[in-house]
Amino acid sequence: MTAAVRFRDLTLGYDRHPAVHHLSGAVADGALLALVGPNGAGKTTLLKGIVGLLSPLSGAIDRNPSAREVAYLPQIAEIDRSFPITVYDLVAMGLWRRAGAVGRIGKSERELVERALATVGLEGFEDRAIGTLSGGQMQRALFARLLLQDAKLILLDEPFASLDAGTVADLLELIRRWHAERRTVVAVLHDYDLVRDRFPEALLLARSPVAWGPTAEVLRPENLLRARRMCEAFDTHAAVCDENAA
Amino acid sequence: MYDLLFAPFAEFEFMRRAIVGMLALSLGAAPIGVFLMLRRMSLTGDAMQHAILPGAALGFLVAGFNLFAMTIGGIIAGCAVAIGAGVVARTTELKEDASLAAFYLVSLALGVLIVSLRGSNVDLLHILFGSVLALDDATLILISAFATVTLAALAVAWRPLVLECVDPNFLRSVSRAGAPVHIGFLALVVLNLVGGFHALGTLLAVGIMMLPAVAARFWATDLTRMVVIAVVVAFASGFGGLLLSYHLAAPSGPAIILVAGLIYLISLAFGPVGGLRRRFAPGRHLEA
Numbered sequence: 001m002t003a004a005v006r007f008r009d010l011t012l013g014y015d016r017h018p019a020v021h022h023l024s025g026a027v028a029d030g031a032l033l034a035l036v037g038p039n040g041a042g043k044t045t046l047l048k049g050i051v052g053l054l055s056p057l058s059g060a061i062d063r064n065p066s067a068r069e070v071a072y073l074p075q076i077a078e079i080d081r082s083f084p085i086t087v088y089d090l091v092a093m094g095l096w097r098r099a100g101a102v103g104r105i106g107k108s109e110r111e112l113v114e115r116a117l118a119t120v121g122l123e124g125f126e127d128r129a130i131g132t133l134s135g136g137q138m139q140r141a142l143f144a145r146l147l148l149q150d151a152k153l154i155l156l157d158e159p160f161a162s163l164d165a166g167t168v169a170d171l172l173e174l175i176r177r178w179h180a181e182r183r184t185v186v187a188v189l190h191d192y193d194l195v196r197d198r199f200p201e202a203l204l205l206a207r208s209p210v211a212w213g214p215t216a217e218v219l220r221p222e223n224l225l226r227a228r229r230m231c232e233a234f235d236t237h238a239a240v241c242d243e244n245a246a
Numbered sequence: 247m248y249d250l251l252f253a254p255f256a257e258f259e260f261m262r263r264a265i266v267g268m269l270a271l272s273l274g275a276a277p278i279g280v281f282l283m284l285r286r287m288s289l290t291g292d293a294m295q296h297a298i299l300p301g302a303a304l305g306f307l308v309a310g311f312n313l314f315a316m317t318i319g320g321i322i323a324g325c326a327v328a329i330g331a332g333v334v335a336r337t338t339e340l341k342e343d344a345s346l347a348a349f350y351l352v353s354l355a356l357g358v359l360i361v362s363l364r365g366s367n368v369d370l371l372h373i374l375f376g377s378v379l380a381l382d383d384a385t386l387i388l389i390s391a392f393a394t395v396t397l398a399a400l401a402v403a404w405r406p407l408v409l410e411c412v413d414p415n416f417l418r419s420v421s422r423a424g425a426p427v428h429i430g431f432l433a434l435v436v437l438n439l440v441g442g443f444h445a446l447g448t449l450l451a452v453g454i455m456m457l458p459a460v461a462a463r464f465w466a467t468d469l470t471r472m473v474v475i476a477v478v479v480a481f482a483s484g485f486g487g488l489l490l491s492y493h494l495a496a497p498s499g500p501a502i503i504l505v506a507g508l509i510y511l512i513s514l515a516f517g518p519v520g521g522l523r524r525r526f527a528p529g530r531h532l533e534a
């Protein structure tokens with residue numbers, strides 16, 4: 001089994017306080033993994049670590065080099081929605097790896113952008129300024145951008161927060177398609193029913209990993225209870241972690 | 247009509263030089279101003295200007311009224327502050343505005359200290375208020391060169407620059423261009439301010455950068471159009487300001503910036519995008 005991402009005794013955090021504590025394991029190539037856990041469990045931190053926006057405090061993250069680019073949908077996209085740019089241009093950014101800073105956006109690229117917009121149901125929105133989109137429409141546009149990134153590894157941070165059922169169904173269909181195309185998808189989710197329904201594998205995180213494996217086993221009540229008990233707040237005067245062997 | 251609008255330029259070479267200088271300045275500074283505005287860095291130009299002043303003054307003290315000494319002094323001081331602030335903002339918790347404030351204030355104090363230690367009673371009015379009506383060949387070539395560099399750099403870095411504004415984290419996830427593009431952009435700001443101070447003085451150079459940009463905001467929803475409009479507004483301000491200063495025998499730098507200010511006020515009142523007209527006379531609502 002080749003791994004898309006491998007964690008080696010990974011600790012990620014802020015200002016020496018761990019947010020993800022001693023995580024080891026591998027996300028298999030082509031896995032469809034749900035990342036679950038209470039607020040403050042380190043789910044977003046872990047995704048940031050995989051993308052490379054955050055360096056480990058200790059341990060390491062190995063990304064399969066053949067994964068080329070990682071497509072990352074942040075929880076709160078820090079998108080300046082007042083910027084005068086059209087939906088079309090925002091989505092076309094997904095072609096960065098293909099076109100770069102100065103590469104041509106030719107006929108075939110334009111077709112790709114149009115197809116991506118059609119796939120997420122945003123035909124006719126091409127020339128709208130991004131500031132005029134609703135929350136759900138924006139999320140659809142960002143999924144269209146993810147589509148164009150054509151990445152082997154896709155990270156989604158709470159992709160369905162505050163979306164209506166129809167939009168969630170459409171976007172879930174995209175995730176199913178990515179899975180069928182053997183892409184690796186890791187999604188942070190809070191809806192356990194949805195996770196049981198759609199995600200074969202789950203990682204339950206409460207700073208330290210609680211359980212990782214087939215979803216049905218991970219989401220057992222005793223695991224969820226354990227995760228909830230692990231306290232969220234860090235201790236300002238915490239001692240140096242004694243597992244810091246290395 | 248001809249007498250009013252074109253005769254001064256046909257008749258006097260210094261007016262022709264001035265309008266060419268303003269054209270070059272408009273082409274370089276206005277697009278930079280649009281990006282500064284859209285990144286909510288409208289006041290950064292002001293801060294950079296304070297940072298540049300000591301460098302230019304130092305060049306003046308060392309080499310007298312020498313174009314290249316003052317230019318290089320200004321660029322070095324400006325870039326040092328821009329890069330210092332940029333690096334601190336990217337590697338520490340301090341935000342860009344705060345680190346920029348720290349750096350430019352130190353630069354300004356240093357400049358004032360150096361000037362007073364030398365004890366010479368230098369006439370810095372020239373640097374402060376510029377002399378668009380006395381542009382010599384070397385200065386014109388310098389301003390034009392800066393405009394050329396700016397346009398070329400914008401052409402190459404347009405996409406990453408837009409991305410860095412709209413969605414910096416996305417840019418970080420797909421490319422390492424973010425930091426160099428940001429620092430390069432600040433260098434362009436410095437370059438255009440230094441170019442501007444020869445014509446308009448260090449105090450007013452930022453005016454030709456920002457006023458056309460904020461005026462253009464009221465006329466376009468699309469970035470490309472906004473940049474084009476800003477360039478046109480900047481050049482129109484230069485044209486109108488020069489005529490105003492010619493006919494009224496008023497100082498040219500302030501006249502140019504005042505015309506730009508007037509265009510801003512008109513845009514604010516009548517511009518179709520988010521201006522006062524939209525707020526107070528929006529018209530009846532549409533069907534869909």
